Amino acid sequence: MISVLVGILLFLVFLSFISKALQVREKNGAKRAAIAAAVVILPFFIFPFLPIAAELVFLALTALIILVILILLCLPISRISVKKEAPAERFDERDIPFSRFRLEPGSSRYRDYYKRHPEAEEADDKVRLLPGLLSVEAKRATPLTSAAAMASFQFTEELKDKVDGGDRKEVEELKNAVSGLSGEELTRWVKKLPLFYGARHAGIAELKSYHLYSHIGRGAGQYGAPITLAHRYAIAFTVEMRNEMIQQSPGPGTVMESAREYANAAHIALQLTNFVRTLGYSARAHINGNYRVICPLVARDAGLGEIGRLGFLITPDLGPRVRIAVVTTDMELIPDNYIPAASVIDFCTFCMKCADSCPAGAIPTDDRREYQGALRWRIDADACFKYWNIIGTDCGRCMAVCPYSHGPLYSATVVRKLVEHSGFARRALLWLDDLFYGRKPGSHSEFYF
Ligand code: SF4
Ligand code: SF4
Numbered sequence: 341m342i343s344v345l346v347g348i349l350l351f352l353v354f355l356s357f358i359s360k361a362l363q364v365r366e367k368n369g370a371k372r373a374a375i376a377a378a379v380v381i382l383p384f385f386i387f388p389f390l391p392i393a394a395e396l397v398f399l400a401l402t403a404l405i406i407l408v409i410l411i412l413l414c415l416p417i418s419r420i421s422v423k424k425e426a427p428a429e430r431f432d433e434r435d436i437p438f439s440r441f442r443l444e445p446g447s448s449r450y451r452d453y454y455k456r457h458p459e460a461e462e463a464d465d466k467v468r469l470l471p472g473l474l475s476v477e478a479k480r481a482t483p484l485t486s487a488a489a490m491a492s493f494q495f496t497e498e499l500k501d502k503v504d505g506g507d508r509k510e511v512e513e514l515k516n517a518v519s520g521l522s523g524e525e526l527t528r529w530v531k532k533l534p535l536f537y538g539a540r541h542a543g544i545a546e547l548k549s550y551h552l553y554s555h556i557g558r559g560a561g562q563y564g565a566p567i568t569l570a571h572r573y574a575i576a577f578t579v580e581m582r583n584e585m586i587q588q589s590p591g592p593g594t595v596m597e598s599a600r601e602y603a604n605a606a607h608i609a610l611q612l613t614n615f616v617r618t619l620g621y622s623a624r625a626h627i628n629g630n631y632r633v634i635c636p637l638v639a640r641d642a643g644l645g646e647i648g649r650l651g652f653l654i655t656p657d658l659g660p661r662v663r664i665a666v667v668t669t670d671m672e673l674i675p676d677n678y679i680p681a682a683s684v685i686d687f688c689t690f691c692m693k694c695a696d697s698c699p700a701g702a703i704p705t706d707d708r709r710e711y712q713g714a715l716r717w718r719i720d721a722d723a724c725f726k727y728w729n730i731i732g733t734d735c736g737r738c739m740a741v742c743p744y745s746h747g748p749l750y751s752a753t754v755v756r757k758l759v760e761h762s763g764f765a766r767r768a769l770l771w772l773d774d775l776f777y778g779r780k781p782g783s784h785s786e787f788y789f
Contacts, residue, residue: 343399347384348543351377357749361776364583365784366749369776376775404693422544427550431634433557433565437725438629440464441456442558442680447562463722470729472519474595480734485592485787486732492599496606500560503610503625505617515620527674533615537608540662541655542577543642543676547668551633551641564708567632570669571622573675575612576639578655578662579605581739583747586661589736590699596789598663598734602628605665611755612667616689621671628665646681649688649695650703651719651740652672654681656756659744683760687743688717691770694738697780700727703738741781742774 354377361370454461471478585597609625616623645655652660695703703725758765
């Protein structure tokens with residue numbers, strides 16, 4: 341009888357996983373889980389029909405396995421300590437691929453850039469000959485998906501000149517009314533408002549020099565101008581990228597989802613900026629194509645996650661499956677406390693799924709190395725960007741295969757807590773992830789949205 345009850349319990353756990361996997365169209369994961377369920381659960385229903393001694397032996401064995409797992413979960417496996425890594429220098433936005441590939445060959449800007457970086461010119465010119473992002477001549481772009489992605493990108497681009505509120509004025513009456521409010525109250529509001537507008541998580545960081553790019557490379561403002569920002573605080577927030585779209589990567593669905601979420605993040609950031617400005621404070625939204633700050637670094641310091649091997653922010657519940665936007669302000673706020681996530685660094689040290697699956701070989705396979713005075717995994721952004729220009733869409737394969745992205749397996753709170761606190765749980769999660777999704781999972785072949 342006890343074994344039947346345990347069998348029913350296990351059946352419900354597997355059923356919940358399978359239905360969640362089907363909801364996000366993870367058919368392979370669901371299929372493999374169904375097979376695993378049959379293998380694991382069947383004995384619990386067979387043994388009650390065998391002699392009582394056999395059932396007792398089976399239950400004793402099950403109890404022993406559970407005991408061993410509990411002991412392993414409590415052991416201090418891979419308990420590493422990591423410190424906060426802060427770059428000693430600022431990064432020049434003109435050096436990112438998106439800025440370099442806006443340079444018109446033959447223009448004075450182009451000549452000036454490659455005079456300073458002659459080593460990059462030949463390779464960059466070769467990439468310029470590729471079909472390009474959203475080009476229907478590219479391998480994986482289609483006219484309709486490219487048009488849909490362009491529509492979202494253009495929408496975000498049209499907001500370019502509104503990032504600091506434009507000619508929006510403070511409302512004197514409101515400004516006076518909130519002047520007596522505490523920093524706690526204002527902080528609570530600016531963290532809750534993004535969620536109200538549609539964000540997933542929000543946090544506050546105190547702005548540091550290394551958060552800012554050194555020079556303007558794209559977006560509003562004079563190309564090449566040194567970046568200064570009089571703001572003291574940054575409100576960072578994330579928006580979710582849907583798992584079922586990301587699992588199609590690298591395919592046209594990825595760039596549609598990416599463009600859509602950049603646009604969503606932009607409209608949230610602008611509403612928040614307007615809110616802050618209405619109360620009489622200065623504010624600026626940092627949205628796709630128009631940044632003054634390096635969003636993943638700001639979001640990390642705002643307590644929203646840790647930067648993983650694939651170079652993206654890994655958030656506690658959605659992993660890297662997010663887009664980020666930031667609003668900076670001089671409103672007096674209370675920053676969140678960033679505690680470096682040793683569990684993520686440990687997981688990334690042995691997992692390697694993103695590096696193994698990257699079609700461009702752009703993700704490092706060794707340990708974190710020092711770059712600009714900070715330990716990090718540094719992806720080869722040029723190789724990644726080149727691949728995007730070959731296929732005509734965002735790739736996102738690294739994001740799709742990351743175990744932290746896999747909602748059905750990773751989303752349960754108890755799983756997340758175990759992974760955070762136990763080195764054994766992290767290894768077990770990777771083992772299960774490989775079992776259900778494969779070590780090097782293929783992308784979803786059909787396009788849907
Ligand atoms: S796939 Fe693995 S190694 Fe890569 S970011 Fe995710 S957890 Fe880290
Ligand atoms: S987006 Fe694709 S090419 Fe770029 S790092 Fe990730 S897996 Fe590699």
